[in-house]
Amino acid sequence: DGGITQSPKYLFRKEGQNVTLSCEQNLNHDAMYWYRQDPGQGLRLIYYSQIVNDFQKGDIAEGYSVSREKKESFPLTVTSAQKNPTAFYLCASSRARGSDEQFFGPGTRLTVL
Amino acid sequence: DAKTTQPTSMDCAEGRAANLPCNHSTISGNEYVYWYRQIHSQGPQYIIHGLKNNETNEMASLIITEDRKSSTLILPHATLRDTAVYYCIVSRSGGGADGLTFGKGTHLIIQP
Numbered sequence: 740d741g742g743i744t745q746s747p748k749y750l751f752r753k754e755g756q757n758v759t760l761s762c763e764q765n766l767n768h769d770a771m772y773w774y775r776q777d778p779g780q781g782l783r784l785i786y787y788s789q790i791v792n793d794f795q796k797g798d799i800a801e802g803y804s805v806s807r808e809k810k811e812s813f814p815l816t817v818t819s820a821q822k823n824p825t826a827f828y829l830c831a832s833s834r835a836r837g838s839d840e841q842f843f844g845p846g847t848r849l850t851v852l
Numbered sequence: 853d854a855k856t857t858q859p860t861s862m863d864c865a866e867g868r869a870a871n872l873p874c875n876h877s878t879i880s881g882n883e884y885v886y887w888y889r890q891i892h893s894q895g896p897q898y899i900i901h902g903l904k905n906n907e908t909n910e911m912a913s914l915i916i917t918e919d920r921k922s923s924t925l926i927l928p929h930a931t932l933r934d935t936a937v938y939y940c941i942v943s944r945s946g947g948g949a950d951g952l953t954f955g956k957g958t959h960l961i962i963q964p
Binding site (some may be wrong): 743772774779780781782783784787790797824827829831840842844845846848 | 886895923939952957
């Protein structure tokens with residue numbers, strides 16, 4: 740089945756450790772996105788990528804890093820510089836700019852202890 | 853992107869039509885109205901979008917006022933599985949360079 744895979748669904752880390760969240764899509768989409776969601780809130784854009792080897796900061800990029808070495812993969816690293824990393828992280832993809840919709844993965848819930 | 857205003861929560865009886873309003877009084881001429889929904893602890897799901905004409909698909913209908921300052925999402929026969937948070941978003945494109953701006957949305961609760 741075509742879609743977006745995020746793993747793991749739940750992730751626990753100690754404070755001060757970097758952690759990388761996986762996002763893979765087999766939809767042949769050019770664009771990929773990372774969002775963060777806090778309890779009771781909407782989604783906020785962290786990073787986006789319109790094409791391989793290129794990505795742009797979103798509204799809340801501080802403390803995060805990404806890479807886009809392959810079209811189907813867009814991993815997100817939550818660094819120790821992120822002050823409040825505990826959140827629900829969502830990855831999305833879409834066809835090239837101007838696409839009608841974004842397709843979302845199931846999300847990864849990160850808890851930093 | 854323009855901002856939207858939605859009620860925090862709404863109830864609807866199962867089997868009835870659910871009508872979810874959205875105000876977007878500062879929408880620009882080239883901005884679309886998109887609706888997504890998010891079932892608890894899952895990723896958002898696209899529902900429908902439109903520019904100025906009313907739109908219908910297998911999930912819902914979208915009614916946009918003539919001045920485009922507000923819209924209504926209609927779920928014609930709500931079921932318990934339609935309980936979710938519904939987001940109204942205005943954007944120049946769904947997959948634009950700046951992503952989508954999700955507000956807090958409307959928590960729709962379908963009552964049995």
